[in-house]
Amino acid sequence: MNIPLQKFALALCLAAGAAASPAATITIACGSTSNELEVCKKHADAWARRTGNEVKTFSPPANPTEALALYRQLLGARSTDVDIILIDAVWPGVLKDHLLDLKAYTKGAENEHYPAIIQNNTVNGRLVGMPWYVDAGLLYYRKDLLAKHGLSVPLTWAELGAGAKKIQAAERAAGVKDFHGFVFQAKAYEGLTCNALEWVASWGGGTIVEPDGTISINNAGAAGALNMAAGWIGSIAPIGVLNYGEEDTRGVFQNGQALYMRNWPYAWALLNAPDSPVNGKVGVAALPRGEGAGAKSAATLGGWQLAVNRYSPNAEAAVDLLLYMTGPVVQKDRAIKGSFNPTRPALYGDADIARANPFMANLREVFANAVARPSTVTGLKYPSVSQSFWDATHDVLSKEAQGEDATRRLEGKLRLIRRGQW
Incomplete structure (x- = not known):
């Protein structure tokens, strides 16, 4: 079959353009303490190397009240500056209209977390955040x-x-x-x-x-x-x-x-x-x-979740990073290196976590019955x-x-x- 030269050249250009399409740049809010930022950046960079994408980190205000005000301002303006945001356990109902429904992407991953936290993050049937770590005073x-x-x-x-x-x-x-x-x-x-x-x-x-x-x-x-x-x-x-x-x-x-x-x-x-x-x-x-x-x-009861900005131009890549960051490998490492309590019940039987944080197993009842x-x-x-x-x-x-x-x-x-x- 003969293809006109101009059409053939155009097809080559389109193929080359598709192969060389720019990787997504995802900005993730990681937290405000130096330890949290260090561990978060390490894992985000590992995901970037594996997927060929680029990750930038964003440090929100340490004061939760100030952080919520900033997010409400950014999301209210439909800003795309931050793709993945860090939300407190009490924010899903406040920010729900600006967060992506994750249910279409999770493939059942939410069933590996504490049901009560998933329920907390589900507003009007929409899963607006995946648990990252659970807290209690x-x-x-x-x-x-x-x-x-x-x-x-x-x-x-x-x-x-x-x-x-x-x-x-x-x-x-x-x-x-x-x-x-x-x-x-x-x-x-x-x-x-x-x-x-x-x-x-x-x-x-x-x-x-x-x-x-x-x-x-x-x-x-x-x-x-x-x-x-x-x-x-x-x-x-x-x-x-x-x-x-x-x-x-x-x-x-x-x-x-x-x-x-x-x-x-x-x-x-x-x-x-x-x-x-x-x-x-x-x-x-x-x-x-x-x-x-x-x-x-x-x-x-405290704890933080990762959520995807509904206005992100790279929603699929952002969700992929979110699922990686809330996965068992990252949660285990964060528990050992930063004493962040996992939201996955299976990890509480992990010997490495128990050795690094004896209180997690000893005070498990505190987290289960938090107010x-x-x-x-x-x-x-x-x-x-x-x-x-x-x-x-x-x-x-x-x-x-x-x-x-x-x-x-x-x-x-x-x-x-x-x-x-x-």
Whole structure:
């Protein structure tokens, strides 16, 4: 069959163009800590080498409140600057309209993760995020100092307060002038919502808004929990804790300046790094329980998911990278190198992970029974609900209000936010 020369030449050009089509460039949000960025970049680069694509990393603000505001701005403008974004466990309902439905691409991979997390990431039947790691609040403690002063790990907040006061006084008398009994996240942001929810739930005070939509925060348990925490400020906790986020807290504890710390699992790997002043001196336990009827140990459920920007021009390549990053090989390495808790139940029986992070197996019940923030029931109004809660809590911690007045006023504000139905 004869082909005209011009058509033959055109066919060659088209074939050459198809063979030389430019590889996709995918920008992925990896997190904000140096350890997280390092591990994320390593695996993203490995995927790029395997697929012939290019990967760029993006570091969102460390403050979750600021990160959410940035994402809402970018996605609202249909920006294509970031293809894969890192979303908090409470964001799927807020960002759902701007995220790609992953169900058409996963080929059942979602069944390998904890069902509760997949359910959390499914909005109106659309799977908008794949689990990357699961979080819950933990109590870190200096096991060497507890042994030195003859104290055991506290089971109640009252025991924590008494032990912190005793050892703080002793260490300061011994010359450690900037030593504190307890540090936590008390800055006015989402992290304070997580901390305060743990206090309130541990006192049997509910979860701010219950799963059926009932506003429950105005009760004696919640008020007592907030008053308890206010008593720590300037006593066993520095006044500066009112401006602490996760990394501020970790810095103080890792420098050997605190007995107890509330933080997420990621801190374990950093605290035990070879150059860490507290390497080998740290223990991890469930958070203490409160007082009164319904008192229990409570940890806020956290965790982060990877989602694909609905407006990405390279959606298929982005999904392929997302599935690789949330796969078993990457999750195992992140657990070992960065103490990020896997979202795949099968990995909790892995000997390498258990050796690197003993607390993951020992405290598995903490993660299984963690308390969820009321993001599902409040939907798009959750950011306003959370901000109202952390503002009220910060007022109590700053001694500008008592717990009873703050919870009563908060109940009224939440009713205005609800305005009928969530």
